[in-house]
Amino acid sequence: MRTPVRTDAPAGGPVSPTAPETPDGTVNGARPKKSAARPAFPEPRPLSEEGLRLRIAREIADDLAVDVLSRDRAGKPPFDEAARLREAGLPGLLTPPGPDRRGTDWRTACAVVREIAAADSSIGELLARHYVLSWSARFFSTPDRADGLELRSVAEQWLWGGSTDIPDLEPTAGPDLTLTPAGGGYVLHGCKALAAGVQVADRLMLGAVCAESGESLIVCVDPAHPGVAADAEHDRLGQRLTGAGRLSFDGVPVPAGQVLGAVPHDEHALSPFATLAPLALRLALVHVSLGTAEGALAEARDIDRAASRSRPATGPDDGAYPDAHQNVYSDAYAHRTGADPYLLLAYGELVTAAHTAAAVVESATEALARGLLAGQELGVDERADIAVLVAAAEAVTSRSAMDITTRVLELTQGADSPAGALGFDRFWRNARLLTAQASPTHSLRDIGDHYLNGTHPALTLRA
Numbered sequence: 001m002r003t004p005v006r007t008d009a010p011a012g013g014p015v016s017p018t019a020p021e022t023p024d025g026t027v028n029g030a031r032p033k034k035s036a037a038r039p040a041f042p043e044p045r046p047l048s049e050e051g052l053r054l055r056i057a058r059e060i061a062d063d064l065a066v067d068v069l070s071r072d073r074a075g076k077p078p079f080d081e082a083a084r085l086r087e088a089g090l091p092g093l094l095t096p097p098g099p100d101r102r103g104t105d106w107r108t109a110c111a112v113v114r115e116i117a118a119a120d121s122s123i124g125e126l127l128a129r130h131y132v133l134s135w136s137a138r139f140f141s142t143p144d145r146a147d148g149l150e151l152r153s154v155a156e157q158w159l160w161g162g163s164t165d166i167p168d169l170e171p172t173a174g175p176d177l178t179l180t181p182a183g184g185g186y187v188l189h190g191c192k193a194l195a196a197g198v199q200v201a202d203r204l205m206l207g208a209v210c211a212e213s214g215e216s217l218i219v220c221v222d223p224a225h226p227g228v229a230a231d232a233e234h235d236r237l238g239q240r241l242t243g244a245g246r247l248s249f250d251g252v253p254v255p256a257g258q259v260l261g262a263v264p265h266d267e268h269a270l271s272p273f274a275t276l277a278p279l280a281l282r283l284a285l286v287h288v289s290l291g292t293a294e295g296a297l298a299e300a301r302d303i304d305r306a307a308s309r310s311r312p313a314t315g316p317d318d319g320a321y322p323d324a325h326q327n328v329y330s331d332a333y334a335h336r337t338g339a340d341p342y343l344l345l346a347y348g349e350l351v352t353a354a355h356t357a358a359a360v361v362e363s364a365t366e367a368l369a370r371g372l373l374a375g376q377e378l379g380v381d382e383r384a385d386i387a388v389l390v391a392a393a394e395a396v397t398s399r400s401a402m403d404i405t406t407r408v409l410e411l412t413q414g415a416d417s418p419a420g421a422l423g424f425d426r427f428w429r430n431a432r433l434l435t436a437q438a439s440p441t442h443s444l445r446d447i448g449d450h451y452l453n454g455t456h457p458a459l460t461l462r463a
Helices: 049-066 068-074 079-087 106-119 121-134 136-140 143-155 276-309 323-333 341-377 380-411 425-435 440-453
Strands: 160-163 177-182 185-194 203-210 216-221 228-232 245-254 259-263
Touching: 049 068, 049 079, 049 106, 068 425, 079 121, 106 121, 106 276, 106 341, 121 136, 121 160, 121 276, 121 425, 136 143, 136 259, 136 276, 160 185, 177 245, 185 203, 185 216, 216 245, 276 341, 276 380, 276 425, 341 380, 380 425, 380 440
Parallel strands: 160 203, 177 203
Antiparallel strands: 177 185, 185 245, 203 216, 216 259, 228 245
16 A cells, blocks of 8 residues: 655655555455555664564554555444454553563554554554553552553453543533442443444443542443443544444442542642543544544555656656746656646645654654653643643644645545545545544643743643
């Protein structure tokens, strides 16, 4: 398939024209080439652990790219895709490195998410949410409890779903999920809409409110219990393969050992480290958006290269350029693929937008990685700086992703364009759904308030 945009990727190199997929995910009846996907971040040395993990992620991205269009059109729950992730060992990636877990750090996990998202943004989002939820025990529980949960999660290759959001209680509406004390533990009731993993998650991490005390608790739930019912969401605009839907809980027991911890209602009592949870989720989804834009841009590039190579080259006397610029541009571009100066200008603008977003995202990723390493020692000021960088990454990437996917759709919609057969609209649809989850206006307001007045963004667990 196609190659995601990289700041260090070479511009040259011919590619073969790409034919439309058949319903079974093949090209002209034969298995198509795998994607030549590349890592979103500069790849470590080939023999390093991080390089190996990125190589594995690249191979999974290649595999997902083969039939992404047919799977997107079918819109089925991602059982097969989740199995591919487990087979590659990717669910256990984001755990503290060690002999028993062989985990990695936040930077590499984000690189993997962005790599997968460039090939299939729905599975990129499924994996991104899983990684953030897999750290919930570290955010809300004790180190010993976190160690035990992570060891079992990695050993059994759990895929996490759920949400640790606990909405502010309003007088006219109660919480989505309630816990009733019973037999030394609790019983869970209620419904929760989730953006991913409704039918494929092995464990759920949920925020719920105790019906008696009003205390907000983070709990771990096994979705295999008969009291858990899943209702998949169909006909979504985009991100059709994340496994979005609604979960219902009817008398599901939650033993005391599955309660990770309580969450204070007063933001001044919240640990700055715990409030990295929503920031981690927001930034992980930013990587998904950026990967989606990079994947769209790279696929469009390959289509235009193939189309240019199928046409005869334009000579210096063929009127391809205005006479006033004939001597300046003819020799440089006339005999090269993609000689249309307006097309070159468009790609220059889009690639620059992608590189700009990548630079801002990588800065926020580094800051969050340092905050996660700080653990409970993280201070309020450091958390505020991370929040501002995440907000900047969110705002810049949201605009870039929508601009890139919209203009790519326009660039590939010629009369003889294969864009419809190749499903370029899916990039725009996916980017639209991803960027609609957060308001750039709110992000920019927080950035401005912090810069002008030194105001810290609110300590909150709401993403």
